[in-house]
Amino acid sequence: MCRTGRSSDHGVGQGLDETLKADLIRVAHTVADAARPETLRLFRSTGLAADDKGAAPGGMGRYDPVTAADRAAEAAMRAVIARERPHDGILGEEMGTTTGTSGLTWVLDPIDGTRGYLCGTPTWGVLVSVADASGPLFGVIDQPFIGERFVGGFGQASVDGPHGTHPLATRPARHLSDAIVLTTFPEVGTEAEGRAFRAVSQAAQLTRYGMDCYAYALLAAGQVDLVIEAGLQPYDVHAPICVVQAAGGIVTDWQGGPAHGGGRVIAAANPRIHAAALALLQASLA
CATH class of the missing domain: 3.40.190.80 (D-Maltodextrin-Binding Protein; domain 2)
Incomplete structure (x- = not known):
């Protein structure tokens, strides 16, 4: 499985059958696909309004914006999961936690980097992952404006974008x-x-x-x-x-x-x- 620590992706998904892994990968892509049009609809629009969650009761004080695009994207993502994996739980930034019964939870950030989104920079992204009780299993970082999708887990590590599809590999050791x-x-x-x-x-x-x-x-x-x-x-x-x-x-x-x-x-x-x-x-x- 995809685990935090000093190892990479070797032995990912032990305990999950291949049919389930394939279904989780399919749903993760479908969830990311659903978020793309919702985020792009308002990206770089003039006068996009944002509420400040940081100033709200329980907020952290630092400016923490949320827009209609954040909410619409998460709603679209949740709709896919409700249809395709109704027994799974969901943890989303904007809409909180939905309890499931399968032992799997989808962890969603509809726009990670809303400050950048408001500024028009293409460094924000849609985050989709599925986890069990011990941590994340498979994840997607999607950048809708550039059209790049980075995936990792279940033996996969690749990016698909303007330059085609390529394997991902981190840099070798250096000082x-x-x-x-x-x-x-x-x-x-x-x-x-x-x-x-x-x-x-x-x-x-x-x-x-x-x-x-x-x-x-x-x-x-x-x-x-x-x-x-x-x-x-x-x-x-x-x-x-x-x-x-x-x-x-x-x-x-x-x-x-x-x-x-x-x-x-x-x-x-x-x-x-x-x-x-x-x-x-x-x-x-x-």
Whole structure:
């Protein structure tokens, strides 16, 4: 199965029969297909309104927008699951949790990167994954505007897009001083977490910001070496975990443990760069 930790996608799906795996892959693609038109309908439209979840009671204070496109996309995704896999559970960013009876849960983020969506940048994506009680099994990172779809799990690791369909493979080992690091926010969580991130960033060759889920897609495609974030939710990371690990990478929390619960996440192209970055993060937090 697709698991957070130091192994890649070898032995994925043990305990699930091939018919079930094939059905889950089919439904994951169908769910992503359903979200595409809903996200594109309002993308780069003038005057798109957004509510601020961060300012609402229980919000985190930081600007956290949600648009009609987020809600319409999740509704379309849920409709597919209700039709195709009615006994499965659902965890979605906008519409919460629906309890299932199959032992499987679909984890959905209809637009991961709504801030980028509002700005018109193509670095947001639709996240679809399916998980059991121990973590994510198969995941999709879909970028509707570019027409790219990254998949990982059940022995698959590929991207389909403008350049055709190609296997995914993360970068080979290199020194941290040669590494490219991606993240979403320059401040990266709390003040202490930000200091820890900067310790890695300052040791690396290049750092870029504002990528949201597309950062993990680029890591899986062999373009960059590290993605480091904090303050994430499960729906932010389940699909990226599957895609990165299927491509040969590693995803853990900042202690080297499972990351599918969210929080502090480090995704790395290989064990060497993971160990080097993790050591700096932990030393800075000590």
